[in-house]
Amino acid sequence: MKKVILFLIVFSLTLFAQWNKIEVIQYPYIYSALFSGDDIYVGGDSLYISRDRGLSWNSVCPTNQPIEITALYKIENVLFLGTYGEGVFLSSDNGENWVQFNSGLGIFANYAKKFISSGDTIFYGTDGGGVYFYKLNTDSWQAYNENLPDNIAWSTNDIVISGNNILLSAGASGFYYIRPKGSSAWIEKRLVSPTGGYTTPNTFLPFNAIVFTGSRAGIFRSYDYGDNFEYVGINALSLNVVSFVDQGNRVYAGLTRANDFFVWYSDDFGSSWNPLYHEFQGLKKLFIYDNKIWAATNDGLYFTNLPPLNVEPDLEIKNFVLEQNYPNPFNPKTVIQYKIGKRQLVSIKVYNVLGNEVATLVNEYKEAGKYQVEFDASNLSSGVYYYRLQTDNVSLTKKMILQR
The missing domain is CATH 2.60.40.1930 (Macroglobulin (MG2) domain)
Known part of the structure; x- marks a missing residue:
C-alpha cells in the first residue's frame, strides 16, 4: 500500500503536456533520430526524412527491404546510418542515396548501436561486435576492443566522449569502461548503486565538466570525466534511467517504469530533480530540437513544446x-x-x-x-x-x- 501512495505523491505533481505524434511515421518502434538544420532523420523500419522541421515527410530505405535503423550520425556532410543486421551505410547527398560500408567489420558488428566522433575519427558501438573506429577518407573500419571481454562487453549500451576520455557502457554485468584518447586499452570500472551492489549504465551525458549516467538504480554524477560517480538520483520509485538531454543549464532525464515514461529535470547540475512529464509509452530516447522535446518511443515519434527555462514554477x-x-x-x-x-x-x-x-x-x-x-x-x-x-x-x- 505504501508504494501505491508513494506513486501518487510523487507523480501527482507531474505536468501532463500536449504531446503530438508524427502520424506519417506509422511504424511504431523508433530507434534513432538525427536533427541537422532544417532536416530531421528518423530511424524505424526505414529512414524517414523531413526537410522542413517536421512539417512533411518522405521515406527511403538503404536496403532492398525494410530494416531497423538503429543509429544515425552526421559529420562533414557525410551521413552515417547503422542498421540492425546489415551494418553501416554512408550518404553524401543528405540521405537520398546510400553506399554500404562494412569493410573491416566483424560479422556481429553489423548490428549498430551508436556513432560518435572526435576530430576526424568516428567511433562505432555495436550490439555484439564491440567497438570500431574509422578515420575519414580512409577505406576501412578498425577494431577498438583491446581489453574488452567479448563475453560481457561487446554489446554497447552507450558510448560518449568526455574530456580526454571515451566512456563505454556495454553488457549487463555492472561494468563500464574508460579509454583515454591515445591509450592502448580500455580500463574496467564499476558503478556502485546506493545499496552497495553494482549497476550497469544505460546512458551517459557529458554536460560541461560534469558527466551524468543513469541505470536501473537511478542517476549518478561525475566531476572527473567519468572516472568516479556519485549517486544523485531519483529514488521515490523503481525507475530505469534510459536517456538524458540538456538545454542551457537544465538537464532532462528520461525514465521508464513498466509501459510508462517520465521526464524529470534538474536546474542545479543534478543536486535535485523535479518531475515534468508523465506519459504512457515505452521510451527509448529523448532529443531537443526547435525548442521542443522529442521522444522516440515504442509507439512512434512524439514531440511537445519545452517550457521556458524561467517560468513561474522555476522561480x-x-x-x-x-x-x-x-x-x-x-x-x-x-x-x-x-x-x-x-x-x-x-x-x-x-x-x-x-x-x-x-x-x-x-x-x-x-x-x-x-x-x-x-x-x-x-x-x-x-x-x-x-x-x-x-x-x-x-x-x-x-x-x-x-x-x-
Whole structure:
C-alpha cells in the first residue's frame, strides 16, 4: 500500500503536456533520430526524412527491404546510418542515396548501436561486435576492443566522449569502461548503486565538466570525466534511467517504469530533480530540437513544446530550499532545515533505498519562512535514506546516511 501512495505523491505533481505524434511515421518502434538544420532523420523500419522541421515527410530505405535503423550520425556532410543486421551505410547527398560500408567489420558488428566522433575519427558501438573506429577518407573500419571481454562487453549500451576520455557502457554485468584518447586499452570500472551492489549504465551525458549516467538504480554524477560517480538520483520509485538531454543549464532525464515514461529535470547540475512529464509509452530516447522535446518511443515519434527555462514554477523553486541535514552521517538524530516561499501545504517524508516511506516529519500548512525539523532514526538500521520536501509544485530530495 505504501508504494501505491508513494506513486501518487510523487507523480501527482507531474505536468501532463500536449504531446503530438508524427502520424506519417506509422511504424511504431523508433530507434534513432538525427536533427541537422532544417532536416530531421528518423530511424524505424526505414529512414524517414523531413526537410522542413517536421512539417512533411518522405521515406527511403538503404536496403532492398525494410530494416531497423538503429543509429544515425552526421559529420562533414557525410551521413552515417547503422542498421540492425546489415551494418553501416554512408550518404553524401543528405540521405537520398546510400553506399554500404562494412569493410573491416566483424560479422556481429553489423548490428549498430551508436556513432560518435572526435576530430576526424568516428567511433562505432555495436550490439555484439564491440567497438570500431574509422578515420575519414580512409577505406576501412578498425577494431577498438583491446581489453574488452567479448563475453560481457561487446554489446554497447552507450558510448560518449568526455574530456580526454571515451566512456563505454556495454553488457549487463555492472561494468563500464574508460579509454583515454591515445591509450592502448580500455580500463574496467564499476558503478556502485546506493545499496552497495553494482549497476550497469544505460546512458551517459557529458554536460560541461560534469558527466551524468543513469541505470536501473537511478542517476549518478561525475566531476572527473567519468572516472568516479556519485549517486544523485531519483529514488521515490523503481525507475530505469534510459536517456538524458540538456538545454542551457537544465538537464532532462528520461525514465521508464513498466509501459510508462517520465521526464524529470534538474536546474542545479543534478543536486535535485523535479518531475515534468508523465506519459504512457515505452521510451527509448529523448532529443531537443526547435525548442521542443522529442521522444522516440515504442509507439512512434512524439514531440511537445519545452517550457521556458524561467517560468513561474522555476522561480518558485528558487524560493524553496531544502538544506543538507546536519550532522551527516548521523546517529541517531539529525536536523533538516528548509525554506518555504509562500504559504501552502508542506510535506517532508523519509524513504529507504527501496523507496518505502519510513517516516513523516512534516505534513501541514506552513507560512513563508525558514524552518527546521529533527529526525530521530533510533528504530532504523544503518544505511542510506532520502528525505523529500513536497508542496503543490515543488519537489526536492536529498540523501542522508545513518551510521551506527
